[in-house]
Amino acid sequence: xxxxxxxxxxxNELTSFSAVFQIGxxxxxxxxxxxxxxxxxxxxxxxxxxxxxxxxxxxPIPRLAIDTTSLQINKLNESPAISxxxxxxxxxxxxxxxxxGSTSTIDTEARIKHTRQLASxxxxxxxxxxxxxxxxxxxxxxxxxx
Amino acid sequence: xxxxxxxxxxxxxxxHIIAVTSSAVFLIGDADIINVASAFDTPPEALIxxxxxxxxxxx
Numbered sequence: 001x002x003x004x005x006x007x008x009x010x011x012n013e014l015t016s017f018s019a020v021f022q023i024g025x026x027x028x029x030x031x032x033x034x035x036x037x038x039x040x041x042x043x044x045x046x047x048x049x050x051x052x053x054x055x056x057x058x059x060p061i062p063r064l065a066i067d068t069t070s071l072q073i074n075k076l077n078e079s080p081a082i083s084x085x086x087x088x089x090x091x092x093x094x095x096x097x098x099x100x101g102s103t104s105t106i107d108t109e110a111r112i113k114h115t116r117q118l119a120s121x122x123x124x125x126x127x128x129x130x131x132x133x134x135x136x137x138x139x140x141x142x143x144x145x146x
Numbered sequence: 147x148x149x150x151x152x153x154x155x156x157x158x159x160x161x162h163i164i165a166v167t168s169s170a171v172f173l174i175g176d177a178d179i180i181n182v183a184s185a186f187d188t189p190p191e192a193l194i195x196x197x198x199x200x201x202x203x204x205x
Contacts, residue, residue, distance in 0.1 A: 108169035
């Protein structure tokens with residue numbers, strides 16, 4: 001038997017990008033997301049970007065194969081409930097799950113490719129420079145090291 | 147394998163989380179199986195300093 005979940009107050013601002021915010025029991029949750037995050041110093045989009053497949057979106061991620069047949073779980077619920085006063089979650093995103101209540105199976109997967117493009121100090125190629133692009137370029141060392 | 151769990155009283159006060167992301171799970175309750183995976187790719191070549199080029203699988 002599963003326990004009862006009691007929460008007096010929940011506050012959530014944002015649930016996005018294939019995330020799940022579940023109140024109540026569930027049986028099975030499967031959540032998948034593929035993200036191509038591109039940051040360019042200038043506002044520029046080539047139109048057909050993202051149509052090709054990157055290896056990170058197709059390569060298999062090793063998973064633990066759980067063999068429940070050889071596992072005997074004995075649960076004794078001396079207290080039938082879990083109680084929480086308040087939960088504040090600012091954001092739930094990218095295949096994440098916030099679940100109040102019991103479930104059987106949760107399976108999530110997030111694949112994120114992050115690319116940053118900064119203009120060189122000599123400036124970008126003239127054809128690709130935005131009209132107002134007489135900008136001073138400072139390489140952000142801190143974000144390079146993250 | 148035998149695995150015994152005794153769930154005694156569980157009372158929590160205030161939980162404050164900024165974000166649950168990238169296939170993480172925050173669960174108040176019971177579950178049988180939780181399987182999560184996340185792949186994040188930001189290799190050195192993901193930072194391109196120079197002309198703005200279209201994205202390609204090799205860089």
